[in-house]
Amino acid sequence: MTKSFLSHLECPKCNTTYDADTLQQLCTCGAPLLVRYDLQSAASTMRKEDLAHREPTLWRYRELLPVREDENIVSLGEGMTPLLRLPKLGAADGFENLYLKDEGVIPTGSFKARGAAVGISRAKELGVTTLAMPTNGNAGGAWATYAARAGIKSYIIMPVSAPTITRNECAITGADFYLVNGLISDAGKIVGRAVSKYGWYDASTLKEPYRIEGKKTMGYELAEQFNWEVPDVILYPTGGGVGLIGIYKALLELQAIGWIGEKLPRLVAVQATGCAPIVQAWEEGKQESVFWENAQTIAFGITVPKALGDFLVLEAVYNTNGCAIAVDDEATLRAQHRLAQLEGTFVCPEGAATYAAALLLKEQGWIKPADHVVLLNTGTGLKYPDTVTVTVDTLQPTDDL
Amino acid sequence: MTKSFLSHLECPKCNTTYDADTLQQLCTCGAPLLVRYDLQSAASTMRKEDLAHREPTLWRYRELLPVREDENIVSLGEGMTPLLRLPKLGAADGFENLYLKDEGVIPTGSFKARGAAVGISRAKELGVTTLAMPTNGNAGGAWATYAARAGIKSYIIMPVSAPTITRNECAITGADFYLVNGLISDAGKIVGRAVSKYGWYDASTLKEPYRIEGKKTMGYELAEQFNWEVPDVILYPTGGGVGLIGIYKALLELQAIGWIGEKLPRLVAVQATGCAPIVQAWEEGKQESVFWENAQTIAFGITVPKALGDFLVLEAVYNTNGCAIAVDDEATLRAQHRLAQLEGTFVCPEGAATYAAALLLKEQGWIKPADHVVLLNTGTGLKYPDTVTVTVDTLQPTDDL
Numbered sequence: 003m004t005k006s007f008l009s010h011l012e013c014p015k016c017n018t019t020y021d022a023d024t025l026q027q028l029c030t031c032g033a034p035l036l037v038r039y040d041l042q043s044a045a046s047t048m049r050k051e052d053l054a055h056r057e058p059t060l061w062r063y064r065e066l067l068p069v070r071e072d073e074n075i076v077s078l079g080e081g082m083t084p085l086l087r088l089p090k091l092g093a094a095d096g097f098e099n100l101y102l103k104d105e106g107v108i109p110t111g112s113f114k115a116r117g118a119a120v121g122i123s124r125a126k127e128l129g130v131t132t133l134a135m136p137t138n139g140n141a142g143g144a145w146a147t148y149a150a151r152a153g154i155k156s157y158i159i160m161p162v163s164a165p166t167i168t169r170n171e172c173a174i175t176g177a178d179f180y181l182v183n184g185l186i187s188d189a190g191k192i193v194g195r196a197v198s199k200y201g202w203y204d205a206s207t208l209k210e211p212y213r214i215e216g217k218k219t220m221g222y223e224l225a226e227q228f229n230w231e232v233p234d235v236i237l238y239p240t241g242g243g244v245g246l247i248g249i250y251k252a253l254l255e256l257q258a259i260g261w262i263g264e265k266l267p268r269l270v271a272v273q274a275t276g277c278a279p280i281v282q283a284w285e286e287g288k289q290e291s292v293f294w295e296n297a298q299t300i301a302f303g304i305t306v307p308k309a310l311g312d313f314l315v316l317e318a319v320y321n322t323n324g325c326a327i328a329v330d331d332e333a334t335l336r337a338q339h340r341l342a343q344l345e346g347t348f349v350c351p352e353g354a355a356t357y358a359a360a361l362l363l364k365e366q367g368w369i370k371p372a373d374h375v376v377l378l379n380t381g382t383g384l385k386y387p388d389t390v391t392v393t394v395d396t397l398q399p400t401d402d403l
Numbered sequence: 404m405t406k407s408f409l410s411h412l413e414c415p416k417c418n419t420t421y422d423a424d425t426l427q428q429l430c431t432c433g434a435p436l437l438v439r440y441d442l443q444s445a446a447s448t449m450r451k452e453d454l455a456h457r458e459p460t461l462w463r464y465r466e467l468l469p470v471r472e473d474e475n476i477v478s479l480g481e482g483m484t485p486l487l488r489l490p491k492l493g494a495a496d497g498f499e500n501l502y503l504k505d506e507g508v509i510p511t512g513s514f515k516a517r518g519a520a521v522g523i524s525r526a527k528e529l530g531v532t533t534l535a536m537p538t539n540g541n542a543g544g545a546w547a548t549y550a551a552r553a554g555i556k557s558y559i560i561m562p563v564s565a566p567t568i569t570r571n572e573c574a575i576t577g578a579d580f581y582l583v584n585g586l587i588s589d590a591g592k593i594v595g596r597a598v599s600k601y602g603w604y605d606a607s608t609l610k611e612p613y614r615i616e617g618k619k620t621m622g623y624e625l626a627e628q629f630n631w632e633v634p635d636v637i638l639y640p641t642g643g644g645v646g647l648i649g650i651y652k653a654l655l656e657l658q659a660i661g662w663i664g665e666k667l668p669r670l671v672a673v674q675a676t677g678c679a680p681i682v683q684a685w686e687e688g689k690q691e692s693v694f695w696e697n698a699q700t701i702a703f704g705i706t707v708p709k710a711l712g713d714f715l716v717l718e719a720v721y722n723t724n725g726c727a728i729a730v731d732d733e734a735t736l737r738a739q740h741r742l743a744q745l746e747g748t749f750v751c752p753e754g755a756a757t758y759a760a761a762l763l764l765k766e767q768g769w770i771k772p773a774d775h776v777v778l779l780n781t782g783t784g785l786k787y788p789d790t791v792t793v794t795v796d797t798l799q800p801t802d803d804l
Contacts, residue, residue: 058459058483078747079485079508082459086480090554107480107510110749111785134804151747153491157804162797170791174743174784180804181797188800196804342575346479346552348511383575384512385785390571396563396582399589403535403558403581403597 004064007039011211014314022068025128027209034208034311036251037068037215045259053226058082060116060219066255067120068215074127076152078109080119081219085227085376091344091357096364099374101233102347103224106382110171112303112350113220113245113380114144120216122148125203130154134196135205136189138241138303139164140381142179143171145205150175156205157196159189165302167385185297187307207242208310217245221252224376225262232267233374237359239352240271240280240326241304243315245378250318267376269324271315272359274299274331279308280315284326289313300331300389301351303380325368333358338383351389353379405465408440412612415715423469426529428610435609435712437652438469438616446660454627459483461517461620467656468521469616475528477553479510481520482620486628486777492745492758497765500775502634503748504625507783511572513704513751514621514646514781515545521617523549526604531555535597536606537590539642539704540565541782543580544572546606551576557606558597560590566703568786586698588708608643609711618646622653625777626663633668634775638760640753641672641681641727642705644716646779651719668777670725672716673760675700675732680709681716685727690714701732701790702752704781726769734759739784752790754780 011020013029014036020026022037029035048065056062060081069075084104092100105113122145125133134157135145142158149156158172158179172179182189190206197204204210225232232253238246246269256262271280277297283290293308309315319326329337331351338354341347356377363369383390412421414430415437421427423438430436449466457463461482470476485505493501506514523546526534535558536546543559550557559573559580573580583590591607598605605611626633633654639647647670657663672681678698684691694709710716720727730738732752739755742748757778764770784791 055455059485077487079487079505084460084480084510086478090552104480104510107508109485109505109508111512111783147743147747147749149747150744159798167785167788169793169795170784170788171749173793173795174740174749174791175747176744179795181795182800182802183797184800191800192798192802192804199803339575342548343551343577346548346550346576348548348572348575382512382785383571384568384783387568387571387788390575392570392574394570394574394580394582396584397560397593399583399585399592401583401593402600403593 006067006070007041007044007065008068008070009038009040011035012038025130025203026211027204035211037211039066039255041255041258048259050230050261060119060216063219063222068212069123069127071127074123076123076126076148077119078115078151080109080115082223083107085224086347088345091340094344095361096371097375098372101374101376103220103376103378104347105378105380106349110144110147111382111385112140112144113217114141116216116219117141117213117244118144118148118216121205121210121213122152122154124212125154126152130203133203133205134193136186136193138186138305139168140303143168146172146175146177146179149177157202159192161185161189165386167387185305185307207244214244214248214251218248218252220245220378221249222256225253225256230262232262232265233376234267235270235369235373236267236376236378237270237272237356238378239301239304239355239380240273240315241306242309243271243280243311245380246271246318247311247314250322266322269318269322270359271319271326272356273304273326273328274301274355275328276331277305277307278328280312281326281328283312283316284319289316301334301355303350303352327359327362329355329358329362335389347379348383349379350381350383350386353377353381407468407471408442408445408466409469409471410439410441412436413439426531426604427612428605436612438612440467440656442656442659449660451631451662461520461617464620464623469613470524470528472528475524477524477527477549478520479516479552481510481516483624484508486625487748489746492741495745496762497772498776499773502775502777504621504777504779505748506779506781507750511545511548512783512786513541513545514618515542517617517620518542518614518645519545519549519617522606522611522614523553523555525613526555527553531604534604534606535594537587537594539587539706540569541704544569547573547576547578547580550578558603560593562586562590566787568788586706586708608645615645615649615652619649619653621646621779622650623657626654626657631663633663633666634777635668636671636770636774637668637777637779638671638673638757639779640702640705640756640781641674641716642707643710644672644681644712646781647672647719648712648715651723667723670719670723671760671764672720672727673757674705674727674729675702675735675756676729677732678706678708679729681713682727682729684713684717685720690717702735702756704751704753728760728763730756730759730763736790749784750780751782751784751787754778754782
């Protein structure tokens with residue numbers, strides 16, 4: 003039987019360690035906790051060849067996920083999403099090796115399913131019965147969905163301007179959910195007060211340690227899909243940044259067990275010009291970001307004025323010789339159309355922003371034509387009906403084309 | 404190198420055969436053509452064990468798909484969708500072995516991606532540059548998407564009442580698309596006239612032979628996911644019925660190559676009471692259906708008043724000791740909620756109809772509690788924002804829960 007090598011929890015800021023088998027939220031110092039594994043034992047027992055016979059979900063990396071017992075796994079078949087070549091777009095715009103990791107092909111239609119699957123599984127294992135969280139939409143939809151499957155009660159709060167389709171996921175799965183006249187940071191404050199008052203589990207971004215473990219599987223999958231040769235550049239649309247932190251963590255874990263070599267991809271944090279706190283911090287060489295006032299972008303999922311894990315995002319970018327870059331909404335919409343028309347990939351605005359960024363970075367010479375470049379598309383464009391302008395003629399049955 | 408065992412095309416009505424390597428539409432007798440393979444050679448060379456090392460897409464069944472050269476494969480990573488157990492719902496409603504095959508987790512969010520991937524790949528291989536089709540929404544979205552990836556021009560016509568999100572897929576991928584004040588049958592007539600006039604490829608349901616080859620892979624996958632022991636009952640939401648025809652065809656092919664035994668699942672054609680031509684035909688013991696007047700149901704994808712392949716659907720139902728059954732919209736919506744709340748599976752109305760049907764058939768004793776029952780969910784509920792009623796309170800940032 004395959005078992006988890008889960009060892010303990012550790013604060014990346016003050017290095018305090020915590021027991022992984024009792025419920026934990028943040029470190030007493032206020033920083034998010036990271037999950038640690040017995041990577042030495044993992045290195046001596048895990049073999050790449052074993053993966054071939056496992057199911058095409060993120061649970062194929064069972065040993066490096068934090069769930070102890072199989073019976074606690076709450077799954078809807080998430081993970082092992084397609085890695086697509088984009089040959090026509092690449093040829094048109096001068097990328098010789100352009101790829102899209104398509105997180106639209108996953109339950110709930112967004113990469114948030116990964117964090118929810120692993121986060122909810124572990125919450126179930128540790129006896130959580132009620133959780134609460136703020137969300138920009140997709141995370142709430144995903145956590146409500148997996149909570150329903152687990153039989154856990156969920157309270158979800160999202161901004162009134164979050165994508166309306168994500169409301170459906172919360173409503174139909176029976177979550178107790180609310181809108182707030184404000185940003186995700188306002189929703190977060192309401193959740194904070196409720197958690198204190200009622201003793202619920204706080205499932206806010208990085209306030210529990212396990213969501214990142216789900217997200218990191220994007221890094222494992224990319225390494226496996228590139229046959230354990232990592233690409234040169236990964237562009238990631240960065241709001242809370244958990245995916246980027248997770249991918250970096252995954253790559254370090256793969257190095258530790260000897261499955262990949264020294265080389266790491268350069269990680270790029272892509273933000274919108276209307277909300278770019280990480281970019282600002284990176285340009286100033288800072289280790290943390292400053293709250294971004296009046297945040298606004300059509301790439302709603304990355305409207306995060308100040309991320310709790312900003313220092314981890316910046317660390318990942320600095321340590322991989324990556325960068326942070328902001329793109330405007332117009333460039334994002336152009337990129338979304340171009341991806342769809344040339345490659346049939348209907349990505350979400352956040353995913354499209356990564357291609358707008360790739361174009362800028364190639365113009366600057368930061369991306370070379372021969373680089374293996376991965377755009378991380380965090381969700382399907384289907385969930386954002388209002389970002390596509392449709393003009394269409396209506397025919398009568400007797401009309402001809 | 405893995406090659407296709409594609410042999411020829413055959414009319415299931417008059418048995419006329421056609422060359423598979425030139426473009427064909429319907430048989431001269433008016434019936435749809437089926438694709439035939441050299442199953443004897445397939446049986447002697449294909450081994451189940453080879454599949455373990457193949458990618459988790461429908462292309463893992465490469466030998467039994469109609470594309471000759473790998474370079475013509477147009478893929479977005481479709482197939483090998485999750486087969487989910489539904490233990491809580493099953494326990495609540497008296498099914499001991501209830502499963503959902505979730506075609507929501509696929510590019511374009513619906514099973515139409517399968518037909519489009521294989522249909523477009525083969526169209527590309529045979530030199531098609533322009534195609535046209537009528538659609539109830541999802542097929543149009545999928546074919547527009549894969550046509551864009553292939554570089555094929557597409558004309559798509561859908562009823563004004565088709566799900567609005569599917570318009571986005573056609574618009575953003577650059578299809579030439581139109582609405583029609585009428586049903587899919589009206590759209591079909593306009594396409595028919597245009598095809599005659601301009602010489603385009605007619606990609607209407609079953610008017611080209613390859614869409615069914617994509618759909619049949621649902622049957623291969625179910626057999627593989629059940630470890631080559633087929634389930635007892637498969638419930639399929641039936642409009643054009645291509646998926647049901649395809650699953651039946653796949654099972655016969657698997658029998659022919661010796662990968663499954665004598666037993667076949669009983670295939671159930673599920674329709675809506677507002678459009679149930681197949682059910683009517685089955686109840687009357689007929690081999691063909693009669694055009695259903697004033698068709699109307701919230702399960703829009705199965706609003707097909709008269710399917711070109713009705714005789715093939717009925718044949719599959721009769722030959723497997725299956726049945727055909729209609730459910731009303733109210734039962735479908737109830738089923739959709741129940742699936743989401745107990746299992747976190749947010750299915751489309753068509754998929755939900757299969758569970759409403761399963762409940763009826765269990766009540767009638769036609770499904771036994773111990774039967775292995777598969778609900779085939781043809782798409783994600785995310786594409787149907789209007790079928791979910793959302794009532795939600797809006798908080799101010801200073802409010803408390």
